[in-house]
Amino acid sequence: QRQVMQQAQPCCLLYSTVTEAALDELNADRVARHRVDLSAAPRSFERRHHAGERPLYTLFTSGSTGTPKGVQVPDRTLCNLLHWQRNQGHLPARSVTMQFSMLSFDVSFQEIFSTLCGGGCYHLINPRWRQDAQALLSYLQQARIERLFLPCVALQHLAQTAVSQGVYPQALREVITAGEQLLCTDALRSWFGGMPQARLFNHYGPTETHVVSAWRLPAAVQDWPLRAPIGLAGNNARLLLVDEHDQPVPGGSRGYLLVAGPMISRCYLADPALNAARFVELPQPEGNMLFYRTGDLARADADACLHYLGRDDQQVKVSGQRLELGQIEAALMQDAQVSNAVVAMHGEPPRLVAWLQVEGTPPDVQQLDRQVTLHLPAHVRIDEYRCVDAWPRTPSGKIDRKALSSLGEALQRRRSA
Template sequence: MPDEAGTTPPRPRTPPASPGTVLQYFDDTRRTSPELPAVEHRGRSLSYEQLGCAADALAAHLRDLSVAGTVVGIRTDRSFRLPIAILATLRAGAAYMPLDHAYPEARLDFMMRDSGMRVLLTHRTPTGVPPAPAGTRIVLLDDAIPADPPQQEPPTPLTTPHTTTDDLAYVIYTSGSTGTPKGVAMPHGPLRNLISWQRETFACGIGSRTLQFAAASFDVHFEEMFSTWGTGGCLVLIDEEIRRDSHRLLRFLDEQRLHRVFMPFVALQSLAHTAQDVGRHPDTLREVVCGGEQLYITPAVRQFFGALPGVELHNQYGPSETHNVTAVRLSGDPASWPERAPIGRSIAAARVRVLDEHGSPVTAGDTGEIVIGGPVLARGYLNRPGLSAERFTPDPLGPPGSRVYRTGDVGRIDAQGLIHFLGREDGQVKIRGYRVELGEIESAVRALPEAADAAVVVNESRTAGKRLVAYVVAEAPLPEDLRTRLAETLPEYMLPVAFVPVDRLPLTPSGKLDRQALATRELTVTGSGARPAEDGVHPTEAGVRQDLTLLWEHVLDAKDIAADDNFFRLGGTSLLAAVLISRINERFGAYADLETFISRPTISAMAEWIGERSDLSQQPVRLDS
């Protein structure tokens, strides 16, 4: 069972806390231990003094642009530029807004316009400078990274403008039920509270190394940075191609001697599978922090932590509107951990309750809505006063003027007082750690000329995990390019893996859409049709294709996959690709990484590549998950 009373392992003393924003934690270490490494990328590190100086120089320029109290957009890569830009924006008294390169341009353009940002921090790419709305000042980060060695006499650190707990720190856009993304406006107070709590809770301290895994558009990214700098640790940046490849990620964790990682369950599951397959574990790891979606203790996860008996698994919960507000620590023998991990108890200052339909706390064993109060709430949704008032309501159990955030999550409290997450009561779901409003996807599907109506539900497969499926009221067959067209407006994680034509959508007796009826429908993703090997294909290669087809169909929970069907167009993700690559390498003894697979995403191309590098020994095809 979860162990909340266990003793936290000893750790080096963290720098003393100073009042103010989380920048004070960074500044404390910079003042007391300026030579400590603060961030590392591709073998090069910047000390706290070097990182601070680079951020100060950029912050001074931003102040000249009068950004204090405004939103500054940041669109850059996984390099030193990103932490420099974030620190500089906060130092200049502004809030930062991450703009993910992977998002469609239409979505990025909406975010830039909706936020009212007047400055964009970015850098030149092979295709030029990223676009920005008219009137936006573009500041290039190309020269932001300081050169070695550091200055012998560093300038006096730039002071931060007076910032209150109510001033905004960041704006992060999440999916919106009306089809329009909404920006969560997060002030400094809740973030300071979270990092202060983590300083006392986590084992990692001065000199520890934390992986920077999350995308900047995911709120966990802030947590990774400032929980590390808040204790004098080093943040280790990772390139995107390594982050998405569980084999390369596992080697990176081991070779770079990482002590802590933050990752959603689906990434942890992929990493655990890979570690089990190759028999390699990162033995310097001390802490794994999960959040963003339900944590399941699968056999692979038990094996992973069983091989690393000193590692603690932290499960944290909190929507973007509050960041993390509950936590539980799993330690000891993984065999005793519950299959579906609880989300724990409230962190410091947070008031997390499970309330019934009348707004009263439920008794142990009963279910209700998870409602969050205390000084941990976002200000609301940027430029959405009506929606903010709907979700952030007066606290009926708190002092006058206090608010709560109604999550829409269903929870239960057990006899030990631990909260369990049971799912959503509306159309909001978690996919690969991202919170997704099904209504936004449905709006995009309905906008297609072929669709008279549409409903999007989550289908859960034993091997492929959670998958978005669109049921479209349209004439069959549907065009094959629907997913490609949706990718022009929706990010990859919001794209359905299948589009199923229906005559009409099922309704409940009250006349509402019966999502449960759709979600429980049996679904098998179908390829373009099974075909015999083409004429001229060598018999050995034909055998490889047959084995690859079995592996693909198992991992994707699909059928009738043809030799030239694209893995990713069938709903494959980078995490599923990592599972498939592991099976391919085990079967054929020809090492492939994610980059190799992405460039050869068909059975025919992969079979040809394998034939050039493998002895094609006849091992049985393994299909266990």
């Protein structure tokens, strides 16, 4: 919190009785505090002139370093996104949307303003429902919610709960997910198979750009691939796949994903070295363009549809061969008893560890080994499997991979005779 305050240098802070203790810990007693009576606040405000370069918000993300990075996002980023989403969705503008995202996650701005700018109705969430799928499902039905934004891990949990209880909200028509690789599990297919009126959208974009591509899954759930594409470029986005020398890669080849267009953020606060590394000018046919290095790997198919191949920092070497951890996770989730999986290199010397959420009795380790061998090269071997009851989550709702190391009960391999 102190690092965030030092970078942001705010002129004022908003707090409530819930967050006042955190303010005390920051030793901010020297700052005058004023109670605000919201009941006396005006019901509407004078419309301000739009300024595309004006900073709209700053979000802090730790990324892979653990040190908060302040990403300053201008008006034009959100305006571009709202225009694009209004044109590519299949709901009327005045839709009923359920809040789910926390304000520390950039999807919250998309969720709020796409609803209010379209004249829709925005239902505020009881914070406890983020961890209570049964209560959330009940409210989706009761309030006849039409649109829902969910991180991938929350979507998977909601689908599992819904299918196990036979709950298929018939007013729900649009579900938008983002934040991690979307895996089309059996639970997800079963849930949407019971809601033929609903469509699932996979959005992609880092905090520094917000959404830059999307893919609408087919209406026929049997046509869903296991790993959903991140889709086609969004409105005004220029997506470029390059090699280590910033040269475009041939079609179908793996490359580093770069983004240009009005959606890229202004800068990282007080970090000129990181700005120089991540925001680069590259020559294009129409002249030099400013690109943001996402740190993600992807490939484009013959239809220019992008397929996410993981983070560059989540590529590992197994027996000298490079492998993306998401490939191993997808292979493990082919097992009927595995509802979710996270794989990471852990310990010293590094070992390949898989954390699993399972349905019912944990699967046999030899069975899991066979699943990996069936879908991956023969040299890939998981050193340890661990079962977890629930995933630790980041404030944005993603799985907190750094908090996994000490969690879970190890599954034992049977000794061969």
